[in-house]
Amino acid sequence: MTKEKNSPTIRDVARLAGVSVATVSRYINHNAPLAETTRQNVQAAMDELNFSPHLTARNLATNRTNNLGVVMQNIGGDFFTPLLDGMVSVTQKNGYNLLIFTGDPPGTQNLNRLGPGNTDGLMVFLDSLEEDCLRSLAQIHHPMVLIQQSAPAGIEIPMVTIENKAGARAEVDHLIEVHGRRRIVFLRGPQGNEDSHWRELGYREALANHDIAFDEQLVADGEYDRYVALASLKALIQRGVQFDAVFAADDDSAIGVLQALREADLKVPEQVSVVGFDDQRLAPFLAPTLTTVHAPTMQIGMLAAEHLLHLIHKEPVAPITLLPTELVLRHSCGCSE
Amino acid sequence: MTKEKNSPTIRDVARLAGVSVATVSRYINHNAPLAETTRQNVQAAMDELNFSPHLTARNLATNRTNNLGVVMQNIGGDFFTPLLDGMVSVTQKNGYNLLIFTGDPPGTQNLNRLGPGNTDGLMVFLDSLEEDCLRSLAQIHHPMVLIQQSAPAGIEIPMVTIENKAGARAEVDHLIEVHGRRRIVFLRGPQGNEDSHWRELGYREALANHDIAFDEQLVADGEYDRYVALASLKALIQRGVQFDAVFAADDDSAIGVLQALREADLKVPEQVSVVGFDDQRLAPFLAPTLTTVHAPTMQIGMLAAEHLLHLIHKEPVAPITLLPTELVLRHSCGCSE
DNA sequence: CTGAAAGCGCTTACAG
């Protein structure tokens, strides 16, 4: 092996400063009192050599990795941008790296990459959990926090999530009470997605509270996807189903809905009210501007990372963190400025 | 230090299998011939102990980190999603982790986190380069690839970018030739952004080729930002500037443009043609659907990562990779289906 | 306040 990058090591610094490596280490880590002259000598030596500690070596010695992992299905959706953004900002500030693991729910085969030895902890954001994987990790007490989904029975993992049901309910209430809608389509999220489940409960509750019977015909799959939602709503229209409003389980599917309605020449909001969920960045720029429920996505990312850091530092963390959501009225429901 | 996670080590495996640690290591890395019975014994021991190698230790021994870094200003824009997606997919497939560094152009202070010891290489995607930082990294031959920006004078770093000028030119040509536009506003990207620079050149070339004088008044700042673009175009309208088309330097700013036009009651595309650049996921869902230039963003991410991997493995890489762009006609320019 | 030494868990010449 040719040694091309001859970066200075702590040993070089020690030699130059005329002290032991232990002393240099202590200076770097500020974890022991040092004589003023020693400090100066060490600093001078470090400057002269342009030394920076070898992170991998440090990690091996301290048995940490300085990596936080986030496991997610995919990073295709607009939703992930603010989430990642929040995570990156706090991990970075705390001197950690963020590793992203995507793709099929990570099987046990790459547990190695997820677990200790490669990460100090994990943030898990999946539609449905790889239970086995989670269990193995939980068993060895690998720090984890769950995002917008609860832990499988018997395992205790802190979770951060949002007021899905209350948000959905407020939105559907609004559709009924203010705009007099009664035939409200609900476009579900992906199978097994917990958020969608709660949003549907909010939808049903709002209906029940206004004595509107739940109608199976009015429910279809949106899968948090524009194209799926587009196709789904088109099919619904072609089937001749009558409706006067659509509650898309997220903004992404709402975009597909708007498109489908446009293609069918149904006026929004005059003939059909449309509402989404999430309040993604583009919601105020759609035509018409989208009424939706604001989800504090970036904050979720930040909190998840902060909680994970707490866990790693053996500090207490709330088992459930429920962030508030808020109805944001724009034009697509029928409200005017 | 309480030792809570007592993960098995290679030594445990060796003991159980009745071989030396060297043999186990060789088995894991498939880098030496091993007797069949030995293989079986080792595998059995690994299975029994549920062993997985400690990545940090391996990295220290091999002097690699298995980390690829990507340095970017921020991950707020929609543009970053497919870029990251592409990067993650190839890094993951090759057993590397992707570290994201965002924020102010990384000063030399955290060179440590970027350089060797923490990453095996870097993908750099910034509006303007921290030259010092790049130089120091280049000096120690830290593998790097630049995305959509050229290396500072005197440094050779492979770059992957797109046909900005040709794309812009095709688009503006279309506006002039097909839709008869002559007063075309150009909404610039951020200061120092190289893509925007090339797109502006394409714009100017198209004008020149049709004997349309370049008019300073028709150029304003869009900064690849919806809100900035919105404000910018509003100001332009209030100033009474006459125009019949807008070329927004990216789709994001085009969204702001559409909004501004809507608020000013100017019909798109009847009165004003609007075109963007990038062909982000939402382009076909805007109202009207957005004519734009397709940039193969995910492919850029993939290629950047692949090239970086090649560099790391001392394989040759093209100094410049120029990916084609393509005009995508939709409604906002005036074309119909 | 400081140093000598062991150790973190691997890999890899070197020797056989």
Place this chain on the structure above:
DNA sequence: CTGAAAGCGCTTACAG
């Protein structure tokens, strides 16, 4: 085909 041993660059009891 296999092993003993040195080494990767740090940290951290232990001792003084």
